[in-house]
Amino acid sequence: MKKAIKWILWIILGIGLILIPKIFGIYYTNFFVSLAIMAVFSQSINIELGYTRILNFGHAMFFGMGGYGAAQALALIPGMPILGAVLCGMLGGGLLALVLSPLVVRVSGMACAMLHVAFNALFFMLAMKLRPLTGGEDGISGFPIPPFNIPGIISIDMTNPLNFYYFAVAVLGISMWLMWYFTKTPFGQIMIGIRDNPKRVNYLGFKVPESRALVYIVGGSFAGVSGSMYALFQNLFSSDATSGLNSFQPVLMTMVGGIGTFIGPIIGSAFFSVVEELARRYTERVELVMGLTLIIVILFAPMGFMGLYRDLKARWGKAPSLPKI
Amino acid sequence: MLLEVQNLNTYYVTSHVLQNVSLNVNEGEVVALLGRNGMGKSTTLKSIMGLVKPKSGTVTFQGKNVTGLPPFRVAKAGIAYVPEERRIFPQLSVMDNLEMGIKGGKQSTKEGIWTVERIFNHFPILKERAKQQGRYLSGGEQQMLTIGRALMGNPSLLLVDEPTEGLAPLMVREVRDILENINKDTGVSILLVEHNVKVAMSLANRIYLMGKAHIGFSGSKDELEANPEVRAKYLEV
Amino acid sequence: MKTGKGILMFFYVFSFFFLLTAMSPIQATAAVKAKFDVNKMADMSGFDPNNFPNPTGDTIKIAIVATFSGPAAAVGEGFWLYATWAAYDINKRGGLMVDGKKKLIQLFKADTMSRPDQAKKICEQMVLQEGVKFLWGADGSHIVKIMNQTANKYKVIAVNMISLSEDLQDAKNFSPYAFMSWWQTSQVGRSFAYYFGQRKKEKKFYIMCQDYVFGHEMAENFKKGLKEYYPEAQIVGEDFHKLFATDYAPYITKIKASGAEVIYTGDWDPDATNLLKQSRAMGLKLPFAHIYMGNPATLASLGVEATTGLLIGSPYSNGNPAFKTPEQIKYHKTMMDAYKRFKPPYNKMDYMLGWDPLAMEFSWLLSVIERAGSVDAEKIIKTWEGDTYEYVNGHVKTMRACDHNTIQETYILEYVPPDQQRQSFNIPPYHWSDKSALYGPAFRVPAEKVLPWMDPNLERCKGKKPSDIN
C-alpha cells in the first residue's frame, strides 16, 4: 500500500516535470533549470558537508573544473557529443577532488575549511590568470552546443530551450538519484557514521581516511556535473563562477534547507532562488533582503527548514533532531 | 545533600547518550562513577557542569537548581571540573594556570581558602616548575596542575574525570593519594569518573555503575564486592 | 551573493568626459541621416530620475541591463539616469510613431548583479515576460555576451553600451541582433598612440593596467598603436596589478625609477582613483593617459596641481571650444538645471558636468526606432546598419553595417587648471571645475586613423575594408 503511494507520487512528480514548460512558459522553465543546477551543486556539497562533515568551503573549484571541462571539450574537440561534454566536466571535478583528497583526509574542522578557502582563492586567481585556457574574466563562450544524438535514431537540437530543459532535467535528475542512492548504500551509512563518530567507524574496521576521500571525490564529480550543465546552459563559463563567493552559495542553500538531509539542499536552492527572484522584482535592495533573510532563517531555524520540521515533529513524536555541524 | 541529579537526559548528535540518569553526592563524600568506555560517564559530568546541555532532568547543587546554566555559573556555584586529558592551558605558565582558577581574579584574604602557596604545599613539584609553560609538564604534573587549578576556585565539589588515565603506575598512586588527602583534609566532595576500578574502589564511599547511557547499579563498596554478577556485567571486559 | 568580484566596471559609466562639439571632415562627406534636435526637446523641468513616470500598456519596451545591486550598483544608477533622461524627453513629446501608432517609451530595470547566470535570467524575463524589444547595457563583457546571446535567441535588439572588448563582435560571438555603439580597446590604444606620435613630446611610456582580460587588451592595443603611429616610442615598463588592489606604492616606486614620461592606464574606479591618489601622494607627478580617471569628486579632492596634465581619451567630444551652437548650450543648460534639482543618489558630484555622452547613445537608439517606424528587430537592423547620427555636440557616429561596430573620430583631452579651461568651456562660468584641473586643449584623432577592428573571419565582412560603412 505504502509502496503504491510512493509510486504514484513519483509519477505525479514526473508528469509535473514534463508539464512545467507547458504550464509556466520558457522563462520559468529556464528558471527551473538554473534552480536544478544549483540544487545538484548544493547536494554535492551536502554529501561532503552534511553526511561526512568535510568542511569544504571551496566547492566552486569543482564546479569550475566541470564548467571549464565541458566548455573546453566542446570548443576544442569537434564532434564532441553533449553527454561527452558533461562527462568531461564530471571527470574534471572528480580529478581535482582526487588530487586534493590526500590533503583533505589529513585535516578536519576549521583547518579543512580554511584549506579550501585558500585553494579556492588560488584556483580563482589561476582562472583569471590563465587566460588562454580559461578566457579569464570574460570566460569561454561561443562554443557549439551540439544536438543530443543517438546515432541513426534521433538528433535533438539543444539550443532550443525546451529540449535543453528535458535534457537538463534528465541529467540533473539522474545525478540527484545517484547521489541519493549513494547515501542509501551501506557505504552511505558509513559516511554518517564518520560524521557522528569517526572513532567508532574506525573500530568497526572501515578506513576513515579512504572513506572520506571517496566521499570527497563523489562530491567533486557531481559538482563537476552541475558546473558543466551550467556552462551548457549559459553557453559561457567565466572565472567569476569559480570565485570563493560562489563556494558559499551552495553551503548557504544547503544550510538553509537543512544540512545532512537529502531534501534539504533542494528546498534550500528553491527557497534561495525564489527569494532572490522576488526581491529583485519587488524591491530595489536585493542584498538587504537576502542578508536579512539569512539572519532571520538562521536565528529561528538554526538547522534549516528541515531542522525546523524535525524539531516540530520531535515535539509530538520521538524523531531525533538534526546533527549540528 | 550536596548534589542531586535527577532523570537527566542528554542527546549528542542523534544519539540519546544519557537516559534518565539519577545520582547524588553527599557532603564530604567521594563517589565513583564506573563503567566501560562510551557508556556516558564523561557526558554525565559535562551535563552537570553545563558543558553539554541536557534535554531534560534537573541538577540541584546545595539546594540550588543549576540545570542548563552556563558552565561559569555552575563553577561559581561551587562545582569545579577536572576534565579528562587534563586540558591545562599550554601557553600559560604553571603560575598563570593556577591563577586562572581564582574566581574573579583576586585572591581573597579569607581564612581557610586555597592559595597558590597552599597548592604548592600539596604539590611541591609544581612549585619547582612555577614559571614553566604548561605544555612542558609531564602527564602527571599536568594532572596535578589541573587539580590544583580546580581547587583554586574553592569548590565544594570536584568533578574529576579519569585522573589516572595514561599515567605511570607510580604517578597513579600519587594522584590517588592526593585526591584522598584533599578529601580528608578539606572536606571537598568528589565525584570521580575512573577507569581504574582499583583506584576508584579504594577512594570511594559509594559507587554507581553505568551501563549504556543509564545507571545500572548503585551502592556501597561492600555491596558491589558482594555482587560479582553486577561487576561482571558492568565492569569486566 | 556572488556580487561583483566579477567585473565591477565601476566608473565605466560616469567617469566620462563631457565635452561637446562640431563636425569633422570625414563625416562631413558622409551624409548625416539624422541628428538630435534640441529645439524639439520637451520641457525637462519635471524630470526626476527617482520618479520617472514610466508608462505601461502598449509601449515601446526597453530594458536597462546593468548592475543595480552589489558594490557596483552605481553603474545601474548611472544607466538609469541616462536612459530616463532621453526617454522622458521623448515621452513628453508624445512618444514615437511605431507601427502606425504613437507609443511611449517604457523602461525596465534589469539587474544583472554582475553575474552571468543572473544576467541570463533577467534578460529572459525581460524578453519573455515583459515583452521587451530592446536590451540596453551592460557592464562587463561576459554579461554583454549573455545579453547578446539572449537577443539572438529571441530576436530582439541588444545594444552594447560600455564594454570595449573586441571579441564581442568577432566571428565567434557576432550576432546580427547585437550592436556596439561606444568604442573599442583598439580605438582607445590607437587614439593615444596617434596623439603621442603627433605631439612627439614624450617618448618613454609605462603601461599600468588591471590584471584581467580588459587590462591586457588595453595594453596590447596601445602597444600595437604605438608600432603603427609612433615607432620611435619606447615602453619602459609594463605592469598589471590585481583588480581592486589596495596598495599601488610598489608599482609607483618602480615607475619612478623607470624614467617614464607618461603612464598609460586602462584602470577604472576604484583602481583608477586609488592609483592616481597614491601616485600623487608618493610624489609621482607624471601624466596618466587614461579613459576612466575622470570622476569629478576624486579630481576635486586631489586639487588642481595633482590633476594638471592628465590626458583622457574620449569617443564623445568635438574639439575646442566645446559649445559651438546655441542649441548645444541650451541642451547643456537644461541638463544643469535638472542636476540642481536632483535628490539622492543622483545629486552627487559625478554628474555635475552632465551626462550627455551616454544619454546621446540612448537617443541614437530611439532615433533608430523612430526612423524604422517599428520595434521589429529586422526593421531596426535594416535602419541601423550604415546609419549615421549626429549628437547634440556635432559628434557623428556611423554604424558599420557588416559587423555593427561604430566608426567615429575620437579625442584626446588634456587637463588644465581652471583658469585655462576657458579655451574649451566657452560659456559662463568658463571652467569645468574650479576645484581641479579638467578639460583644456582637445586633440582630434580622425576617424580613419582609429577605425574599429574588423574580424577577417566574420563571413559578413568578407571582402570589405574597415572603412566600408555599408
Added chain:
Amino acid sequence: MDPTTAMYVSQGIHGLAYGMILFLVASGVSLIIGMMHIFNLAHAGFFMLSAYFTYQFVAWTGNFWLALLLAPIATGFCGMLMERFLLRPLRGSGVIGDLILTVGVALCIDALVKVIWGTANKPLSKPPLLQGMVHFAGLDYPYYRLFVIGLAVVVLLIMALLLYKTRIGKIVRAAVSDNDMVNALGINIPLLFTFVFGVGIWLAGVAGAAIAPILSVFPGLALQMGMDAFIVVAVAGFGSLRGAFMVSILFGLMNSYGVQFISQLAPLSMFIFMAIVMIFFPHGFFGESEEE
C-alpha cells in the same frame, strides 16, 4: 643613497606599511577564529564601515584625529552588538550557522552603506599635518604612510601589553586554546566573547580609518581587503597574533618586492605561498603551537 638603493629601501617600507594594515585586519580575524571558532565573513564589512564612519566624522567635525579615534570605537561597538544579539543566541549551532549569519551581516552592511552614503566614491583627504613627504638621505617617503606604520606599531604594543601583561589577556590566551575549560573555571565566557569580538572589530576599524585617506571609500571596499586578511590568518594559523604579525609583514614585503622583481606573478605570489604552506602545515605556521 643612490636611486637604486633608495628604490629598494622604499619598497621595503611599502611592504612594511601594507603589512601593518594587513595585520590590523587579520589580527582581529585571527583572534575571533582562534577563540570563538567563528569564521567572521563580515569582518571586512566592518573594515569598510569604519572607513565610512571616518568619512562621516570628518564631514561633521572636520577633525581627522577625532575621527581616527571615534570611528573604530563606533565600529567596535557595532561589532559587540552583533555578537551580543546575533551571534550569542546562535552559540553551539556550529561553524556553518555562524558562517551564514556573518554572510547575512556582511550583505546587510553592504546594503546599508549604500542606503546611507550612496554609491558615490567618498574622497577623504589626509590631515594637513601628514601631507607631503619626508626627505632623508636621498629617500622620499610620504609622511602619512610612516604614520600608518607608527599607528600600527602602537596598536600592536597595546595589544601585546593587554595580552601578555594583564589577567584578561591571560584569559584570552587560555580561551584561545580551550574556551570551554576557561568557562568551567568560572569565567564569564559569553561576556569575554562579546568583548573580544568588539576588540577584533575595533582592530579592523583602526585599519579602515587609517586606510580611508589612501583608498577611496566606496561600497566595494570590503572586497578589497577581505581576502588578503583571510589568507594571512590561514597561513599564520588561528588565534596567533604573533603569527599574524609575522605573516602580514612577510606578505607586505613579498608583495612589494614581488612587484619589483617578478611583476607578472606578484598578484599570485600570496596565493601560491599560501597553498604551499597549507599543504605542509594545514593548521598554519603558528596554528597548533603559539609562541615557539
